[in-house]
Structure formats: C-alpha cells, structure tokens
Amino acid sequence: MTKTKVSVIVPIYKVEKYIHRCVESIIGQSYWNLDIILVNDGSPDQCGSIIEEYAKKDSRIIVVHKENGGLSDARNAGMECVTGDYVMFVDSDDWIANNMVEQLLNMIIYCRADVVQSAFYYAYNDYLLYDNRCYSKDESPILHSNQSLMQELLKNETVKNFAWGKLYKASIIKDIPFKKNVLFEDVFWAHQVMKRVKNFVIMHEPLYYYYQRENSIVSNYSLKNLDFLKGLKERHTFIEQHYKELADDSYRSILKACLIHYNLLFLNKSQDQSGQYKNAIRDYIMQHFSFFQEAAKSDKELRRQLELFSIHPMINVAFLGARKLARRLKLIPTEEGLEKVNLRI
Structure with a gap:
C-alpha cells in the first residue's frame, strides 16, 4: 500500500x-x-x-x-x-x-x-x-x-x-x-x-x-450567499434528469434553504432594501407550491412552515422567532445538541 x-x-x-x-x-x-x-x-x-x-x-x-x-x-x-x-x-x-x-x-x-x-x-x-x-x-x-x-x-x-x-x-x-x-x-x-x-x-x-471562525452568518450575510440556492436549483435539474425518483428529496432541500434565506434577508434588510430578493424567493416558492407541498408531506415541521409561509411569509418568520424565544426561556424543549469534547490539536 x-x-x-x-x-x-x-x-x-x-x-x-x-x-x-x-x-x-x-x-x-x-x-x-x-x-x-x-x-x-x-x-x-x-x-x-x-x-x-x-x-x-x-x-x-x-x-x-x-x-x-x-x-x-x-x-x-x-x-x-x-x-x-x-x-x-x-x-x-x-x-x-x-x-x-x-x-x-x-x-x-x-x-x-x-x-x-x-x-x-x-x-x-x-x-x-x-x-x-x-x-x-x-x-x-x-x-x-x-x-x-x-x-x-x-x-x-x-x-x-x-x-x-x-x-x-x-x-x-x-x-x-x-x-x-x-x-x-x-x-x-x-x-x-x-x-x-x-x-x-x-x-x-x-x-x-x-x-469555525467567530463571524456569524447573520451579521456577515450578503447576496452572494444566495449562490447556495442557485446551486440547489442547478442540482435539482440534474436530479430530475438522472434520479427522477429522488425529486421530492431535492424539493425538500430547496424549500428548507428558501425559508432559511428568506429569514436571513429579513434580518439583513440593508442587503435587500427593495425586497427584490425576498420577493423572488416568495414567488419561487408559490410557483412551485404544489411540488413543495407534496415533498413536505413526510416532514411535519417543514409542512407547517410551508403552510404558514403560504398565508404570509411574515407569519412564518414570527413563528420561528417566537419558538426561538420560547426555547431560550425554556418554555419548550430545546433541540438535541451536539456532543462537546475537549480540543485536541
């Protein structure tokens, strides 16, 4: 060898x-x-x-x-x-x-x-x-x-x-x-x-x-971060062509990313003062709503977020913010965390 x-x-x-x-x-x-x-x-x-x-x-x-x-x-x-x-x-x-x-x-x-x-x-x-x-x-x-x-x-x-x-x-x-x-x-x-x-x-x-550098994705968010969505959409075309049976899995990953980036744009209004990019994400979700709805059937959390977003995007933003606060106040259980271990260099 x-x-x-x-x-x-x-x-x-x-x-x-x-x-x-x-x-x-x-x-x-x-x-x-x-x-x-x-x-x-x-x-x-x-x-x-x-x-x-x-x-x-x-x-x-x-x-x-x-x-x-x-x-x-x-x-x-x-x-x-x-x-x-x-x-x-x-x-x-x-x-x-x-x-x-x-x-x-x-x-x-x-x-x-x-x-x-x-x-x-x-x-x-x-x-x-x-x-x-x-x-x-x-x-x-x-x-x-x-x-x-x-x-x-x-x-x-x-x-x-x-x-x-x-x-x-x-x-x-x-x-x-x-x-x-x-x-x-x-x-x-x-x-x-x-x-x-x-x-x-x-x-x-x-x-x-x-x-992990100390810079936060929220404080350092820029429009270049939207390349992630471009990559997922490009990949979806590939999946549709070669792995049609995995289309729902691909749609789920795109939907999750769309919702995350919508929220990040909301938190970084200076990056999208006109709302152009938030609106583009909203329009994309609504144009593909039936596909996302089908794909989200197996994911209760994602399905709920999609339903709230379809009523109005800000309702989902408010829901996520309220849930985060409730976890911080220990009113609801926190998500399972990662195992912390000693640093070994």
Missing part, C-alpha cells in the same frame, strides 16, 4: 494565522507517500513565503502561485498537479488528524470504494463539537450504493456536500472542475461526482477539524 500515492490539495488565501497548523497536520501524517499541493491563490499576506519555506524542508510539497481567482479556481489549479491515485481536499484554516490519510486509504482499499468520508469536528478555539445526531463513534462504517448515496447527499446529514473530509479515487474527479465565481461551490460539484460513485463509505471516527 505504501506505493499508493495520495495527493492532498490545500487552497490558500489570507490564512496566515492558521496556515502552519494546517500544513503541519498534513506533513505529520502517519502515511508518508503524499503529494502536498499548496495553492497560493494570490494571498496578500505572508502565506506565499510561508509555504515556500515549507517546500524547502519537505520534497513532497508542490507550491503553486496564481492570481486570486477564488476557492474553486485554486482547487482546479491544484487538480492540474495531481499525480496520486487518490485525492483529498483540506481547507487552509482547517486541520486533520495525524492518521487521517492512513485510515481513509485503508478503508477505501478494503471496501473497494470510490470515495470514503470520515466524520468531523466543528472546531472552535477552545472546544470541539461532534455531531452525534448523525454519527456514532462506536458504529461500524456504513456502505452506500449509488442510489442510497445520492438520497443521503440530498439530505446533507450523514453524507455531506463538502469536498473536504473525503478521500476520492483520482479517476472519479479529475475531469469535473469546480464552478468558479460562486460561493458554496461544493453544492454545484458534489452531485456530479457522486453520480460516478458505485461504493461510498462513511466512517464515524472524526478525523477532520472544521474550524
């Missing part, structure tokens, strides 16, 4: 504060046969010189310098340098467990899989969160065939849309570029990859540390 090479791609932009932690977690892997492809996406800080210093010390490191083009463009540039049999993506403010590559490689070979995904930690400065609603550290790995994989991808619960946290056969992804100039580029990409996957494995052990 030591002859099997794994290419690890790290897109880098304005992460001078975090880059050492990320790169050193990759250099220190228990599995040695790596290409470590560090793509400096025109970072204006010292990241470029930092990774050049790493390259002087470790012959496995390949440094790419390019003009700033965004995360997708940086990943695509990294893919051009891949020589490994397998590929992994690591975001430059995240880090990985020192045995992640070895663990995933063992699993992908043993199961003859095309892709293997590990669980992950939401990593904060002084603690970690593990999603024990979706994963269980004591459970055996889960093997998905193509049909069940795509259904789980649409739910985005156990099978995540994220490009990171997975090990891919290079042949599966080498000719599927990431879409440029969009946020949430993984949503535009993942379903195209998964269509090619015959066997997909989920490992419950958290091996990836997904760093």
Whole structure:
C-alpha cells in the first residue's frame, strides 16, 4: 500500500494565522507517500513565503502561485498537479488528524470504494463539537450504493456536500472542475461526482477539524450567499434528469434553504432594501407550491412552515422567532445538541 500515492490539495488565501497548523497536520501524517499541493491563490499576506519555506524542508510539497481567482479556481489549479491515485481536499484554516490519510486509504482499499468520508469536528478555539445526531463513534462504517448515496447527499446529514473530509479515487474527479465565481461551490460539484460513485463509505471516527471562525452568518450575510440556492436549483435539474425518483428529496432541500434565506434577508434588510430578493424567493416558492407541498408531506415541521409561509411569509418568520424565544426561556424543549469534547490539536 505504501506505493499508493495520495495527493492532498490545500487552497490558500489570507490564512496566515492558521496556515502552519494546517500544513503541519498534513506533513505529520502517519502515511508518508503524499503529494502536498499548496495553492497560493494570490494571498496578500505572508502565506506565499510561508509555504515556500515549507517546500524547502519537505520534497513532497508542490507550491503553486496564481492570481486570486477564488476557492474553486485554486482547487482546479491544484487538480492540474495531481499525480496520486487518490485525492483529498483540506481547507487552509482547517486541520486533520495525524492518521487521517492512513485510515481513509485503508478503508477505501478494503471496501473497494470510490470515495470514503470520515466524520468531523466543528472546531472552535477552545472546544470541539461532534455531531452525534448523525454519527456514532462506536458504529461500524456504513456502505452506500449509488442510489442510497445520492438520497443521503440530498439530505446533507450523514453524507455531506463538502469536498473536504473525503478521500476520492483520482479517476472519479479529475475531469469535473469546480464552478468558479460562486460561493458554496461544493453544492454545484458534489452531485456530479457522486453520480460516478458505485461504493461510498462513511466512517464515524472524526478525523477532520472544521474550524469555525467567530463571524456569524447573520451579521456577515450578503447576496452572494444566495449562490447556495442557485446551486440547489442547478442540482435539482440534474436530479430530475438522472434520479427522477429522488425529486421530492431535492424539493425538500430547496424549500428548507428558501425559508432559511428568506429569514436571513429579513434580518439583513440593508442587503435587500427593495425586497427584490425576498420577493423572488416568495414567488419561487408559490410557483412551485404544489411540488413543495407534496415533498413536505413526510416532514411535519417543514409542512407547517410551508403552510404558514403560504398565508404570509411574515407569519412564518414570527413563528420561528417566537419558538426561538420560547426555547431560550425554556418554555419548550430545546433541540438535541451536539456532543462537546475537549480540543485536541
């Protein structure tokens, strides 16, 4: 197995504060046969010189310098340098467990899989969160065939849309570029990859540390966040074409996202002063109401929100706000939380 090479791609932009932690977690892997492809996406800080210093010390490191083009463009540039049999993506403010590559490689070979995904930690400065609603550290790995994989991808619960946290056969992804100039580029990409996957494995052990910066999505919301909806709609066209029987699953994910983004636009009125984008979401929901209504039959909470929204969007906004307040005052039970664990770097 030591002859099997794994290419690890790290897109880098304005992460001078975090880059050492990320790169050193990759250099220190228990599995040695790596290409470590560090793509400096025109970072204006010292990241470029930092990774050049790493390259002087470790012959496995390949440094790419390019003009700033965004995360997708940086990943695509990294893919051009891949020589490994397998590929992994690591975001430059995240880090990985020192045995992640070895663990995933063992699993992908043993199961003859095309892709293997590990669980992950939401990593904060002084603690970690593990999603024990979706994963269980004591459970055996889960093997998905193509049909069940795509259904789980649409739910985005156990099978995540994220490009990171997975090990891919290079042949599966080498000719599927990431879409440029969009946020949430993984949503535009993942379903195209998964269509090619015959066997997909989920490992419950958290091996990836997904760093959570302190910025709130509410306070930092912008209209670019609506790219997420564009990605889901583009994916839905794909689902209708290739997985017609999963159309309701796709509609549910779109409806949930529409309701969330409507509320975020309401909370960020400065981003949509004329109400143009809120109205576009409302119109989209009402134009597809019968499809959403059918899709929401199996989800009581979603069905209730759709009914309230159809009466008037603000009724649903008020309902969600009142429920949040009631939970804060402990008048109703809080939602099941995530497992908090000690930070291990």
